[in-house]
Amino acid sequence: MNKIILFIALFLGATQLQAQDAKAIIRQCNLSYATIKDYSCNINLTFDIPGLNIGTIDGSVYFKKPTKFRIKTKGIAFLPKQNPNQIPQIMADTSSFTPLYIGKETIAAQNVNVIQMVPLKDNDVVAARFYINAKGQILKAQISTKENGTSDIINVYDDKVSTQLPASSVISFDMKKFKVPKMVAVDINSKNTKKPGDNNKTTGSVTMKFSSYKINQNIPDIVFTEQ
Numbered sequence: 001m002n003k004i005i006l007f008i009a010l011f012l013g014a015t016q017l018q019a020q021d022a023k024a025i026i027r028q029c030n031l032s033y034a035t036i037k038d039y040s041c042n043i044n045l046t047f048d049i050p051g052l053n054i055g056t057i058d059g060s061v062y063f064k065k066p067t068k069f070r071i072k073t074k075g076i077a078f079l080p081k082q083n084p085n086q087i088p089q090i091m092a093d094t095s096s097f098t099p100l101y102i103g104k105e106t107i108a109a110q111n112v113n114v115i116q117m118v119p120l121k122d123n124d125v126v127a128a129r130f131y132i133n134a135k136g137q138i139l140k141a142q143i144s145t146k147e148n149g150t151s152d153i154i155n156v157y158d159d160k161v162s163t164q165l166p167a168s169s170v171i172s173f174d175m176k177k178f179k180v181p182k183m184v185a186v187d188i189n190s191k192n193t194k195k196p197g198d199n200n201k202t203t204g205s206v207t208m209k210f211s212s213y214k215i216n217q218n219i220p221d222i223v224f225t226e227q
Contacts, residue, residue, distance in 0.1 A: 043211075
């Protein structure tokens with residue numbers, strides 16, 4: 001009986017310690033993002049969307065807390081209306097999610113802590129898993145929503161730039177579950193033709209490369225008004 005009690009006590013203690021570790025890891029990430037009130041940067045977009053042949057597009061990104069986000073381009077683009085990188089918002093929403101420590105893995109030759117964000121109430125985001133390195137950077141994320149299924153995000157950071165914002169992100173998604181109309185900011189140019197060999201392809205991706213970050217510039221709200 002004493003051995004059983006001891007085992008239960010050790011199990012509960014380990015579980016509590018893991019919960020504390022998960023909260024500490026997320027707290028570290030939140031502190032890093034907390035200093036960023038707004039930012040703008042250049043963006044280069046490359047698309048791999050089944051059935052669509054869209055060239056590389058250059059533009060600008062604008063973000064302002066809590067949720068204002070916009071991509072501006074000079075041409076026609078297949079772009080998200082909402083911020084495709086919801087990671088900071090999910091981590092900071094302690095009333096909607098609680099972190100659970102899953103374990104350790106290796107990504108891009110870096111040791112990462114795997115944290116599952118468990119919803120505490122009904123939310124469009126039904127699950128989120130983050131792979132976080134020792135610097136508090138999210139190297140990988142998996143976000144599942146009711147409307148668009150699961151998206152995988154791979155982030156790469158520039159060690160020469162002192163920011164938690166990625167130098168590039170690749171977002172992959174299941175086209176069968178992805179509601180394209182909600183993600184289209186502008187119409188796709190009729191000159192874009194279908195790519196051969198895409199008929200059986202069920203996944204799509206968008207590669208975004210960011211450069212020339214400008215942080216905390218007091219971006220006016222008018223920037224986010226659709227024209």
